[in-house]
Amino acid sequence: MSTTAVRTGTPPTARERLGDFGWGTVPYLMVIPGLAFVLGVLGYAVAGGFWLSLHETDMFLMKTYVGLQNYIAVFNDPRFQASLVRTIVFVIASIALGIAMSMMFALTLYHVGFGKRFFRGMSLVPYFVSGIAAAVMFRFVFTTSGGFVNYVLQQLGLHTPSWLGDPYLAFMVSVLANCWFMVPFATLILLGGLQTVDKEIYDAATIDGAGPVQTFFKITLPMIKPMMGVSLIWVSYISFSTFDIILALTAGGPQRATEVVSMYMYQLAFLQLDFGQGAVLMVVLLLFNTVLSLFYIYFFVLADKRTEKGN
Amino acid sequence: MAEGYVEYSGLKKNFGAVPILHGIDLKIDEGAFVVLVGPSGCGKSTLLRMTAGLESVTDGDIKIAGRLVNRVHASNRGIAMVFQSYALYPHMSVDENLAFSLKMRKTPLERIAEAIKGAAGILKLSPLLDRLPAQLSGGQRQRVAMGRALVREPAVFLFDEPLSNLDAKLRVEMRAEIKALHQRLATTTIYVTHDQIEAMTMADTVVVMHDGRIEQVGDPLAIYDRPENLFVADFLGSPAMNLLDGKVVATDYPDQPRAVEVAPGVLLPIPGGAAAEPGQSVVYGVRPEHVALVGEDAGEPVTMTLVEPAGWETHLHADLAGLSLRILSVERVGAKPGDRAGILIDPERVHLFDRATGRRL
Numbered sequence: 001m002s003t004t005a006v007r008t009g010t011p012p013t014a015r016e017r018l019g020d021f022g023w024g025t026v027p028y029l030m031v032i033p034g035l036a037f038v039l040g041v042l043g044y045a046v047a048g049g050f051w052l053s054l055h056e057t058d059m060f061l062m063k064t065y066v067g068l069q070n071y072i073a074v075f076n077d078p079r080f081q082a083s084l085v086r087t088i089v090f091v092i093a094s095i096a097l098g099i100a101m102s103m104m105f106a107l108t109l110y111h112v113g114f115g116k117r118f119f120r121g122m123s124l125v126p127y128f129v130s131g132i133a134a135a136v137m138f139r140f141v142f143t144t145s146g147g148f149v150n151y152v153l154q155q156l157g158l159h160t161p162s163w164l165g166d167p168y169l170a171f172m173v174s175v176l177a178n179c180w181f182m183v184p185f186a187t188l189i190l191l192g193g194l195q196t197v198d199k200e201i202y203d204a205a206t207i208d209g210a211g212p213v214q215t216f217f218k219i220t221l222p223m224i225k226p227m228m229g230v231s232l233i234w235v236s237y238i239s240f241s242t243f244d245i246i247l248a249l250t251a252g253g254p255q256r257a258t259e260v261v262s263m264y265m266y267q268l269a270f271l272q273l274d275f276g277q278g279a280v281l282m283v284v285l286l287l288f289n290t291v292l293s294l295f296y297i298y299f300f301v302l303a304d305k306r307t308e309k310g311n
Numbered sequence: 312m313a314e315g316y317v318e319y320s321g322l323k324k325n326f327g328a329v330p331i332l333h334g335i336d337l338k339i340d341e342g343a344f345v346v347l348v349g350p351s352g353c354g355k356s357t358l359l360r361m362t363a364g365l366e367s368v369t370d371g372d373i374k375i376a377g378r379l380v381n382r383v384h385a386s387n388r389g390i391a392m393v394f395q396s397y398a399l400y401p402h403m404s405v406d407e408n409l410a411f412s413l414k415m416r417k418t419p420l421e422r423i424a425e426a427i428k429g430a431a432g433i434l435k436l437s438p439l440l441d442r443l444p445a446q447l448s449g450g451q452r453q454r455v456a457m458g459r460a461l462v463r464e465p466a467v468f469l470f471d472e473p474l475s476n477l478d479a480k481l482r483v484e485m486r487a488e489i490k491a492l493h494q495r496l497a498t499t500t501i502y503v504t505h506d507q508i509e510a511m512t513m514a515d516t517v518v519v520m521h522d523g524r525i526e527q528v529g530d531p532l533a534i535y536d537r538p539e540n541l542f543v544a545d546f547l548g549s550p551a552m553n554l555l556d557g558k559v560v561a562t563d564y565p566d567q568p569r570a571v572e573v574a575p576g577v578l579l580p581i582p583g584g585a586a587a588e589p590g591q592s593v594v595y596g597v598r599p600e601h602v603a604l605v606g607e608d609a610g611e612p613v614t615m616t617l618v619e620p621a622g623w624e625t626h627l628h629a630d631l632a633g634l635s636l637r638i639l640s641v642e643r644v645g646a647k648p649g650d651r652a653g654i655l656i657d658p659e660r661v662h663l664f665d666r667a668t669g670r671r672l
Contacts, residue, residue, distance in 0.1 A: 200398035203365050204459075208412035209386030218411075222402040 046286065053279035070276040079256075080264060080281070087240065087260040090175060094239035095232065098179045098186060102231060105183065106190035107216075120191070127184040131244030138177040138249055139164070167257030170250050174258045177245050182238040186231040193227025194220070229300025233293050240289050261285055315374075316341035316499050317362065317467055322371035324357055324523075331357050333523045334371065339516070341376075342497045344490070346531075348510035349520035350546070355503045356471055358520075362501060363392050363469050376466050386415070391460035392469040395476065397452045399444040399459070406431075406440040409458050423462075430458040433492070450481045457492070468493075470502040474509065486513060507547050511535065519543050537662075541669040544596050544662055550626055550637045553602070555579075555595045556666065559587045571595045571663070574632035577611060580658035586672050587663055593672065596662035599626070599639035603655045604646075610653030615646045629654070 053070055055063040074080050105123060112119050126134065141148045142163035150160040163169045197220065205215045221228070243262040246252060252259035252267070259267075261281055269278025315338025324332040332354045339345050347355040360366040362373060364385030373380050380388050399408050406427055413423045431437045434454045444452055453473060460468055470489070474482045490513050493500050504510055510517050511531045519526045519534065519542075527539045538544035544552050557573035559581070569587065570578040573595055587593055603610075604627075613636060617628035620643065627638040627646065631654070638654070646652065663672040 198396050198398060200394040200396045201400065203360075203363075204392070204394060204398040204400075205411075206365060207363060207385045207390070207392050208459075209415035210411075214415065219400060223400075225402075 049279045049282045049286075052275055053277075053283050055276055057273075057275040059273070066276065070280045074277050074280045074284075077277075079259075080261075082256070083259050083261050083264040084284070086171075086258070087262075090171070090178075090242070090258075090260055091236055091239040093172075093175045094178050094182070094242075095235050097175060098183055098235045098239070099228075099232065101179060101183045102186035102190050102235075105187040106194055109187070109191055110194045123187055124184045126180055127182075129181070131181055131242075132248045134181045135177055135245045135248030138173060138180070138245075142173050164250055165254055167255050170254055171257050174246055174249055177249055178239055178242050181245060182235055186235050189227050189231040189234065190224065193224030196227075197223050225303070226301045229296045232296045232300065236292050236296070237289050240285060240292070315339050316343070316376060317501065318372075318374040319358075320372045320374075322358070322361070322373060323369045324354070324361060324366065325369045331523050332361075332369075335525060337518065337525060337528065339499060339501065341499055344493050344500045344502065344513060344515045345518060346502045346504060346510040346514035346516070347518045347520055348504055348507060348546075349526075351505060352522075353520040354523040355505075355520045359392075359469050359471055359501060359503045362388075362467070363390055364388050386412075389466035390469055391463045391465035391467075392471065393453075393456045393460050393473045395472040397444070397456040397473075397476075399452060399455055401444050404441055404443055405436060405447070405455050405458075408444070408455055409436075409440075409462050412459065412463050426462040426464075427458075430461040433461065433495075434458045449477050450485060453477065453485055454488075457489070461496075466499065468498050468500040468502075470500065472504055473502075474504070475506070489513065507549065511547070519546060521546070537671070538596075539671050541594060541596075541664045544664065544671075548598055550599050550639060552596045552598050552662070553636055554664075555634055555636075557593055557595045559589050559591045559593055561589045567658070574634055577632045577634075579611070579656055579661075581661055581663055582658050585661075585663045592666040594664040594666050594669075596664060597656055597660060599637040600641075601657060601660035602636065602638045603657070604638060604640060604644065605653045605655050607651045607653055610655040613652055613654050615648050615650045615652065617648060618644065618646055620644075 052063075054065060054067060056066045056069070057063050109116075109120055109123060129137075142150075144150060144160070144162045144165060147163070149163065153160045161169055163173050201219060201223075202215065205219050210218060241262055242260065243266065246258050246260060246263055247266070250258045252263040261284065265278050265281035265285070268274045268281065317339040319335045319337045322332060322335040323330070335358060347358060349355050357366060361368055362375075364380070364383065368381045375388055375390065400411065403411065409427045409430060410423050413426060418426075427440070428437075431440060434457060436451075436454055436458055439447060439451060439455075444455065447455065456473070473489070474485050477485060486509060489502075502509075502513060514531050516528060517531045517534050518528050521542050527534055527543045534543060535547055538547065538552075541554065545554060555571075555573040557571040557579070559569055560572045560578065562568060562570050562578065567580055569581060569585075569589060571581055571587075571593060572578055579595055579597075581587065581595075611631060613629040613631045615627060616630050616635070619626040619628075623641070625640045625642065625644045627640065627644060629636045629638055629652070636654070664670065665672055
């Protein structure tokens with residue numbers, strides 16, 4: 001008689017059986033495999049690279065601990081110093097050109113009415129082409145004799161420069177190829193940002209008398225600041241780490257005009273087999289990317305989150 | 312004919328091949344508070360946006376203060392608009408939001424400060440000027456949106472469903488606030504809403520729209536008491552008017568020579584002056600509050616099907632010979648579903664519509 005009062009007809013549900021363990025922990029459990037994979041691969045590579053940078057590797061792959069010697073050697077190496085300056089110029093040029101192009105494309109795609117999906121789809125195509133393939137394409141386009149660009153210039157009766165033979169021009173073509181590769185994704189991010197802006201805000205700006213330029217700089221740009229931050233992270237990261245495009249386009253030449261840090265790293269580690277100094281360059285790239293990303297996150301993404309408080 | 316302060320003549324709008332407005336003719340007096348009301352898709356917002364200069368004119372004319380504005384830019388029409396989403400600039404503080412339009416016009420800074428001070432005073436925004444929109448409540452944002460309109464000192468205020476994002480209590484408060492503001496400033500106001508309570512309570516003049524046409528224009532109570540057609544009769548009033556299909560018949564009663572038969576053997580009285588001939592198909596309209604509940608033995612017999620006590624009034628649903636009838640009583644009716652009662656209808660409160668044309672008889 002005493003037991004009948006407690007029994008209910010239904011068996012416990014999964015939720016009840018989980019009890020205190022609870023559904024709150026489930027999302028974390030589900031993140032673990034992905035997190036473990038990323039941390040495993042990335043963590044191993046980073047830790048291994050850092051370890052490598054503190055060691056001297058001889059021709060039998062025996063490693064000796066040398067402290068900061070590799071760092072000292074690299075920072076005193078004029079070739080490294082030149083490649084670092086070159087990389088910074090490359091990144092700044094890529095950001096300026098890449099972000100300007102992405103913003104232009106994003107605004108255009110935002111306003112395209114007819115064939116909207118087609119154009120948005122098409123705009124992503126360069127992103128699906130691998131860096132190597134993109135670079136090979138650019139080689140064809142910019143080859144001195146028989147390249148498309150020089151063909152057009154020739155037909156117009158203009159001077160046909162040696163695009164990939166001239167140090168300055170080769171550097172510019174590398175920046176251009178790099179932008180061609182990374183702009184689509186940045187465009188997509190910015191387009192996403194543009195689409196979050198309430199259309200009534202543009203109506204209000206129209207009534208308030210803001211012209212297209214004022215609307216862009218005073219309304220659109222501040223409102224898509226977080227997305228701008230994300231695309232800046234993307235553009236800077238891709239440009240700092242760019243390797244495949246330069247390898248296939250110029251291989252660092254002519255006269256090292258396009259030898260950026262990642263190219264020199266490849267040179268040191270895999271051609272001169274100086275793994276220790278190569279690893280130092282990896283650490284340098286990692287630090288640059290991390291610091292720059294933190295900077296963007298702080299000034300673009302977090303700064304804007306403050307305005308969203310209370311929403 | 313006198314000119315209106317805001318005047319539409321033969322105004323048409325197409326989106327592509329789809330006609331949205333079919334030729335609007337309307338004159339709005341200076342200082343009036345006009346509410347455009349209608350179901351969604353009736354073209355009321357389009358009309359407002361065309362007035363603002365946010366939509367182009369397909370055909371016809373818009374005049375504001377005697378000036379043809381068809382091709383005048385939105386910022387030069389002398390209008391200010393309050394949007395449904397408020398459309399505040401989220402990255403600007405309240406005072407920057409208020410100042411934006413004046414800065415765009417290169418107004419001297421001291422004039423801007425003065426205008427902000429004035430608007431903030433009227434709308435009680437002074438303590439909030441440094442805040443960002445995200446740090447404000449819905450009602451405060453609404454007031455900032457109104458302040459932004461106010462500093463422009465417009466000839467016409469345009470409101471596009473400004474209260475629909477607020478909760479019920481705040482909506483009633485803001486309704487009164489907007490009306491009080493209008494009484495104070497007497498600026499011509501065009502206000503769009505789908506909420507008939509807002510239309511009734513706020514307007515000097517209600518414009519009922521439907522399918523891109525104006526159905527009726529007039530004083531809110533006049534429209535309520537004398538809807539010109541079936542659409543207006545059905546749209547205005549909550550709970551909605553009872554509309555019963557029926558046929559005009561002659562009766563034997565000398566004081567009620569004609570009545571409407573809404574179901575076999577169920578005769579309902581009609582106003583003496585109604586232009587309805589026996590045999591004519593009509594729609595018989597009576598508002599729920601004009602149906603009086605009496606004892607079971609008097610009047611037409613009905614059976615209660617649903618009782619909804621609302622505190623200050625009671626909504627009842629009753630079955631009248633198979634027809635559903637809404638009744639509104641200001642008393643606390645003790646009826647239960649299944650109870651039997653009688654109803655009486657004052658013939659002078661009855662609206663008769665021609666069934667074919669929908670027009671009032």
